[in-house]
Amino acid sequence: EAEVAQSPRYKITEKSQAVAFWCDPISGHATLYWYRQILGQGPELLVQFQDESVVDDSQLPKDRFSAERLKGVDSTLKIQPAELGDSAMYLCASSTTGGTSTDTQYFGPGTRLTVL
Amino acid sequence: GDSVTQMEGPVTLSEEAFLTINCTYTATGYPSLFWYVQYPGEGLQLLLKATKADDKGSNKGFEATYRKETTSFHLEKGSVQVSDSAVYFCALPSGAGSYQLTFGKGTKLSVIP
Secondary structure: OOOOEEEOOEEEEOOOOOEEEEEEOOOOOOEEEEEEEOOOOOOEEEEEEEOOEEEEOOOOOOOOEEEEOOOOOOEEEEEOOOOHHHOEEEEEEEEOOOOOOOOOOEEOOOEEEEEO | OOEEEEOOOOEEEEOOOOEEEOEEEEOOOOOOEEEEEEOOOOOEEEEEEEOOOOOEEEEOOEEEEOEOOOOEOOEEEOOOOHHHOEEEEEEEEEOOOOOEEEEOOOEEEEEEO
16 A cells, blocks of 8 residues: 655754655655644644645745755655754645545654754 | 634543544535544544535444534544554645645544453
C-alpha cells in the first residue's frame, strides 16, 4: 500500500537554528499539504500545493517559514530561525486532486520537532 | 467559518464496552465528514468518512452516520479493544478551492483490560 513518506521522524534543534523537513507524497497525488499539530490539539494547515503551485499559505508565518514543491512531487518545509514556540508535530498529507470536498487526505508519520 | 466540536476527553473504557465520541459541525452546505485516528507517536490514519447526508461510514467495527438535521457525525463502536487506544479526530474540508481539513481538538481514548 502506497504511503506518504516524511523525514526526519524526530528533530531536536536549538532556537535560532535552521531546520528542514522533507515529504514525498503518494505517487500521482497532485495535492500536498503541510499541517502543524501542537501537542493536545488538532492539526492546522500551514500550506497547500496543487502540483508545484501554492494554493493556500495564509496560515504560514512567512517571516520564518518557507515551503517549496519545485517539480510538483516531493516538498520541503523550512524554518529559519526556529523559535521555542515552533515545537510541534509537522504532518504532510496528500490527496489525488484536492479539488473536491470528498477527496481523502492521506497523512505521513510526521516529524516531531523540539526546539530548545 | 467552518468548525468542528468534539466531546472533550480523555475517555477511559473497559475492554468490550460501548464507545460513543460526539462530533458536531458548523459548515456552509453539506461537506464530507471524516474521522481520523492517531496512535501514539504516529501520523493520522483515515478511519472512515461519509460524503453526503444519511451516509454511514464504517471501518474496523467503527461507525458514524452523517446527520444533517443535528449537524452531527458521532463515532460509535460496539465493543472496544485495548488496541483501539488512540486519539480520534473529527474533521471536515473547508475553504473554497482549497478544501483544507478543519479538525476538532481530538478525543483521547484509553481502553483498559
